[in-house]
Amino acid sequence: MKLKIAVLEGDGIGPEIMKQGVAVMDAIAAKFGHEFEYTPAICGAHAIEEVGDPYPDSTHEVCMQADAVLFAAVGSLKFDNDPTAKIRPETGLLAMRKKLGLFANVRPVATFDCLLHKSPLKEELLKGADFVVIRELTGGMYFGAKYQDNDQAYDTNIYTRPEVERILKVGFEMAMTRKKHLTVVDKANVLASSRLWRQIAKEMESQYPEVTTDYMFIDNASMRVLTEPRYFDVIVTENTFGDILTDETSCITGSMGLQPSSSLGEHTPLFEPVHGSWPQAAGQNLANPIAQILSAAMLLEHFGLNEEGALIRKAVTASLDANVRTPEIQVEGGEKYGTTEVGEWIVNYIKNA
Numbered sequence: 001m002k003l004k005i006a007v008l009e010g011d012g013i014g015p016e017i018m019k020q021g022v023a024v025m026d027a028i029a030a031k032f033g034h035e036f037e038y039t040p041a042i043c044g045a046h047a048i049e050e051v052g053d054p055y056p057d058s059t060h061e062v063c064m065q066a067d068a069v070l071f072a073a074v075g076s077l078k079f080d081n082d083p084t085a086k087i088r089p090e091t092g093l094l095a096m097r098k099k100l101g102l103f104a105n106v107r108p109v110a111t112f113d114c115l116l117h118k119s120p121l122k123e124e125l126l127k128g129a130d131f132v133v134i135r136e137l138t139g140g141m142y143f144g145a146k147y148q149d150n151d152q153a154y155d156t157n158i159y160t161r162p163e164v165e166r167i168l169k170v171g172f173e174m175a176m177t178r179k180k181h182l183t184v185v186d187k188a189n190v191l192a193s194s195r196l197w198r199q200i201a202k203e204m205e206s207q208y209p210e211v212t213t214d215y216m217f218i219d220n221a222s223m224r225v226l227t228e229p230r231y232f233d234v235i236v237t238e239n240t241f242g243d244i245l246t247d248e249t250s251c252i253t254g255s256m257g258l259q260p261s262s263s264l265g266e267h268t269p270l271f272e273p274v275h276g277s278w279p280q281a282a283g284q285n286l287a288n289p290i291a292q293i294l295s296a297a298m299l300l301e302h303f304g305l306n307e308e309g310a311l312i313r314k315a316v317t318a319s320l321d322a323n324v325r326t327p328e329i330q331v332e333g334g335e336k337y338g339t340t341e342v343g344e345w346i347v348n349y350i351k352n353a
């Protein structure tokens with residue numbers, strides 16, 4: 001298969017983890033006879049420095065021309081220390097999501113047996129937990145009308161029927177490919193926008209008779225993902241709730257450095273780690289490349305390259321089992337492996353498979 005891939009490495013640890021993500025894609029291309037053509041493009045803090053825009057038109061053009069975007073992370077200390085700056089790396093990320101129409105953010109939560117003890121949660125609760133959070137990504141408070149003066153400020157949590165229908169459809173269809181259990185997470189006891197979500201979900205239930213659909217308030221769901229993670233199969237929720245919930249669920253695996261995601265919608269699909277740019281660690285060969293590498297696996301699987309995705313997943317699990325791990329999940333007193341060493345180990349595993 002031939003694929004044109006836009007490569008947006010962004011800021012902080014982005015370039016280091018992206019290098020490993022691309023190396024893994026290359027190893028897969030060589031092994032399976034695919035042709036992946038990469039086009040790099042700037043985004044985030046360094047794009048602000050270079051051209052004054054965190055998601056310049058030139059980058060959007062590259063993304064639109066590509067079959068898929070492989071994205072790392074954006075953000076820098078300069079902007080973290082000045083949360084009021086108007087032009088920010090995050091605004092680029094939001095513009096990118098909006099312009100590419102990426103309304104469905106898919107964030108899988110799976111555990112690795114050898115890392116269960118690294119999670120702050122009890123091992124016996126976690127073993128076998130495997131669910132997907134689908135977060136609406138281009139609506140709600142993030143994009144609704146905003147206002148701020150000295151005495152008053154608001155953000156409007158607006159959702160329209162077509163926006164809700166299309167994201168719920170992603171949820172129902174994802175449930176059909178899995179254990180057929182969909183949990184709609186909302187705050188319908190308080191919010192009108194949530195009541196609309198719930199009404200539309202109830203209307204759609206009859207189109208998916210095989211799916212068991214249930215409804216949970218976000219406050220309750222925030223507790224249940226930690227106390228009963230195995231209860232869940234597919235969660236679908238609005239932008240803001242999904243943002244908060246997926247930081248929470250990222251601790252289930254034991255490290256944020258392990259969580260990939262995909263963002264799907266109208267134009268080019270995008271694949272990126274759930275974690276951020278960790279500017280404090282930039283250039284130090286400390287960051288875990290696995291979230292980026294698993295994002296590459298999700299990219300391949302999106303195009304039906306399931307055997308290729310499975311081999312990447314097998315290589316990742318083998319690296320963890322072999323204790324070839326970055327510092328945040330290293331066994332006590334174990335040998336030290338950096339971003340590069342973990343990536344190279346995984347590449348070699350694929351080559352020799």
Ligand code: IPM
Nearest residue numbers: 090091093094243246274276
């Ligand atoms: C995420 C991030 C972004 C979000 C920020 C960086 C704007 O937290 O992708 O989860 O809130 O969506």
Ligand code: MN
Nearest residue numbers: 243244246247
């Ligand atoms: Mn977030």
